[in-house]
Amino acid sequence: MKKALIITLLASFATNAQIREKGEMEISPFIGISSANYYGDVSIMNESVSNPYFGANIDLYLNNRWSLKTGLEYQSMGSQGESYTFEYFEENLNFISVPIHANYHFSKNRKWYLNFGPTINFLTDAKSNTFNIKEGVTPVQMGLGLGIGYKIFINERFSIGIDHQEYIGFSNNLKSKYNNDLFIGNIFGSFSVKAVFKISSTQTNND
Incomplete structure (x- = not known):
């Protein structure tokens, strides 16, 4: 009887420990793999490119169901395939x-x-094969991000997350003086693993 009661109490604690409250915060470094491609006025035979995906997210909890997610992420977008002259290209x-x-x-x-929600992207580098094309690419871009994930509870302050994210860019990759009224945007998808750390709390313990 005592053993059953202890197991019940431990299970109850494990359940409640995963539920965050207002003012609590999590930081989640992650690493994964991504796939990206162009969409829009693309008439060449192109395919997606795959690259590493990593960074860290922060979740600031507004209540036990909603949080504000932000952070810094390294995203590599682009495309690959054959150009109009049937030469292979890879753009990153x-x-x-x-x-x-x-x-x-x-x-x-x-x-x-x-x-x-919205995602803002700041260009750091742009290459087509070995050629630097950063001058022709819009340096600050915006799009819509959407994702879903699952957390595996380890203890009250640490979980492991399995995460899938999608992104569609609303900005034109080509600067206005180069685009000739064409639009080429980015699409992006990723899978990653997160280490989720609870790092602060405004809640007090009344025990």
Whole structure:
């Protein structure tokens, strides 16, 4: 009987420990892989490019279901394929990205989350094969991000997250003086693993 009671209490604590409250914060360094391509006025035979994806997110909790997600992410976008002259090309546009997303935590234990909102991208480098094309690429871009993830509870201050993100860019990759009224935007998807650390709390313990 005592053993059953202890197991019940421990299970109850494990459930409640995953539920964050207003003012609590998590920081989540992550690493994964991404796939990106162009969309819009693209008439050549092109395919997606795959690259590493990494960074760190911060979640500031507004209540036990909603948090504000931001952070710094390294995103590599671009495309590859054959040009009009049937020569192979690979373009990589590298960005430091800042998501400003609402993050909704759901299920009984708040293990699942769904984030969505604008993402701002700051260009750091742009190459086509070995040629520097940064001069012709829009340096600050914006788009819509959407993602879903699941947290595996380890203890009250640490979880492991499995995360999938999607992004569609609303900005034209080509600067206005180069685009000839054509629009070429970015699409991006990723899978990653996060180490989720609870780093602060405004809640007090009344025990």
